[in-house]
Amino acid sequence: MSTSERQGLRVTGVSKAYGGLQVLKDVTLRAPAGSITAVIGPNGAGKSTLANVISGFVTQDAGQVFVNGAELPAGKAVARAGHRLGRTFQNLEVFTGMTVLHNVAMGAYSRQKGSHLGDLIRGPRTRRNEREAEESARALLRKFGLEHRADSLVESLPFGEAKLVEMVRVLAMEPEVVVLDEPAAGLPPASAMPLAETIAGMAQEGIGVLLIEHNMKLVMSISEHVVVLDQGRVLTEGSPAEVQKDPRVIEAYLGPGHAKSEELTL
Numbered sequence: 001m002s003t004s005e006r007q008g009l010r011v012t013g014v015s016k017a018y019g020g021l022q023v024l025k026d027v028t029l030r031a032p033a034g035s036i037t038a039v040i041g042p043n044g045a046g047k048s049t050l051a052n053v054i055s056g057f058v059t060q061d062a063g064q065v066f067v068n069g070a071e072l073p074a075g076k077a078v079a080r081a082g083h084r085l086g087r088t089f090q091n092l093e094v095f096t097g098m099t100v101l102h103n104v105a106m107g108a109y110s111r112q113k114g115s116h117l118g119d120l121i122r123g124p125r126t127r128r129n130e131r132e133a134e135e136s137a138r139a140l141l142r143k144f145g146l147e148h149r150a151d152s153l154v155e156s157l158p159f160g161e162a163k164l165v166e167m168v169r170v171l172a173m174e175p176e177v178v179v180l181d182e183p184a185a186g187l188p189p190a191s192a193m194p195l196a197e198t199i200a201g202m203a204q205e206g207i208g209v210l211l212i213e214h215n216m217k218l219v220m221s222i223s224e225h226v227v228v229l230d231q232g233r234v235l236t237e238g239s240p241a242e243v244q245k246d247p248r249v250i251e252a253y254l255g256p257g258h259a260k261s262e263e264l265t266l
């Protein structure tokens, strides 16, 4: 697919309620290919629910999600790999009991075509797929400076490296769009720079990145566009500089009376 055909992620009119609580209200946004779009908002604004709807873990009540113009079936997380949509989680999601290499190879394996019967009897095609998945996993680990960890169990890694493994596993899927749910959460400050470089690298490779993040420094330094969610609605959107100075955004975060002469530096 050429870069001009890649439209990235489009979310239109998504709403979701839990019982009487309307968590998302008519949310529309885009995360174009080759750029970083951030979603920020105070606690409880609906950011993780939005990530869950986009990645098919939660079924929306209304609205659609598209990757490169193709509508994704609501609530079908497993179908996302076929549509090249990858996602990382707020809480680390890695396959414990498996090596770093095999964790990343699972990402590569998910994009390969095979048959269930072939997988069951481990026919020649399955074995070739496994070999190829491991080779591309190894190449990615080299690229991200994790090659020396290939044979370690993923749970033996420091948290920051395990987070990076999760991200590399998503990249092994060769995604068109990635949703990163608070990638900086729990990371030591020293890891912020390599993380920013990794995310920027995704966009440079043409991926549409939707970055859900509380760390304003990270958001403001690498995002092209920022969407602000508040109480389930899109409050406003714009460039990092515009959003940072917007009195409505400052009020949403800090409460009324803070809007004058302040800038968002959370």
Ligand SMILES: Nc1ncnc2c1ncn2[C@@H]1O[C@H](COP(=O)(O)OP(=O)(O)OP(=O)(O)O)[C@@H](O)[C@H]1O
Pocket: 018, 021, 023, 041, 042, 043, 044, 045, 046, 047, 048, 049, 050
């Ligand atoms: N499965 C659920 N059942 C009921 N309520 C839920 C469920 N998931 C989320 N909520 C509620 O929906 C609202 C939005 O939650 P969500 O986790 O999406 O917000 P958030 O912006 O990601 O918050 P944070 O920044 O704290 O992670 C909250 O009031 C939350 O309690």
